[in-house]
Amino acid sequence: MARKLGRRSGNIVTIHDVARHVGVSPMTVSRVINGEKNVREETRAKVMAAVEALNYSPNLAARSLATQDSARIGLLYSNPSLAFLSEFLLGILSESSQSGVQLLIESCEGPEGATAALEKMKASGCDGVILSPPLSDSTRVAATLNQMKLPFVGVAMARPADDVNAVTIDDFKAAKAMTRRLIELGHKRIAFIKGHPTAYASQTRYEGFEAAMDKAELGVDPAFVAQGFFTYRSGFDAAERLLSQKERPTAIFASNDDMAAGAVAAAHRLGLDVPRDVTIVGFDDTAMASSVWPELTTVRQPIADMAGMAVRLLTDAIRAHRSGKPFEPVREIRDFSLIERQSSAEAASGT
DSSP states (O other), X not given: OOOOOOGGGTOOOOHHHHHHHHTSOHHHHHHHHTTOSOSOHHHHHHHHHHHHHHTOOOOHHHHHHTTSSOOEEEEEEOOSOHHHHHHHHHHHHHHHHHHTOXXXXXXXXXXXXXXXXXXXXXXXXXXEEEEXXXXXXXXXXXXXXXXXXXXXXXXXXXXXOTTSEEEEOOHHHHHHHHHHHHHHTTOOSXXXXXXXXXXXXXXXXXXXXXXXXXXXXXXXXXXXXXXXOSSHHHHHHHHHHHHTSSSOOSEEEESSHHHHHHHHHHHHHTTOOTTTTOEEEEEEOOGGGGTSSSOOEEEEOOHHHHHHHHHHHHHHHHHHXXXXXXXXXXXXXXXXXXXXXXXXXXXXXXO
């Protein structure tokens, strides 16, 4: 017999307790409680019986939000860079506090784990979701959200679809601009560390690098391209391989700051001076960029600003969704900038 968890026993019964009691998902319980029709009558009866048996009362605070002008939004993330996430969360928290928005935060192990996290969010009264990269570029996650009829905004999307709300920069142009700057400094043997192979931004930034190299008629040496995973360790390992070659690169462009910081450490381990022996640059301009020595030259992506804009866009989309009014998808492209610090310098003469 299932343990009875009434409020009189001192335990707060949650929607997850009801779901476990019946053997269904929290999403199914939420559908029954909210009177949605796409539930089998047999399942509906079992859920209602469990609600009665467990003395469950829906979260009144969450339900009242749906009838007011305020909103409960979710942040779903699966990003290996803590520095990126810190900037991202800072922007969301700042805007949420000003807008009176309640925030739910869930993590998952990539797109394959997103469905369970999203079901948990919706069952908790979530009105819409903000996606950070790489989830923001996942068509699988977008399809799940559309099926749940939850508005969402993708941030830092490398290839946003026309029907998706997005806040981004032009990764291709940004990577091309940084590569062009390295060429202006006299570097010809420029290596590139790619990000995670499943992230669109990895490929887009590499394409920008490749375009700049081709335009300068330098081409891309396959020996100067290494695979990373947007983590410090992967940047360290990739740079160690690149810099151990007989003819090593004079500059390394890592496609995020975490990997660039790892590359700086690898150069130091090999006895190389940065930037005298090798220039190392990154992408994002997170706190990591100014936490290492020498401080990183990098592409500034206004992460906190983009996250704050996503909150405003999502709030507008939720209000339109509640009122039944059409909401035209918005694609907001923010400006990037090149931030030059101590990790870059002109190529040594004769290199």
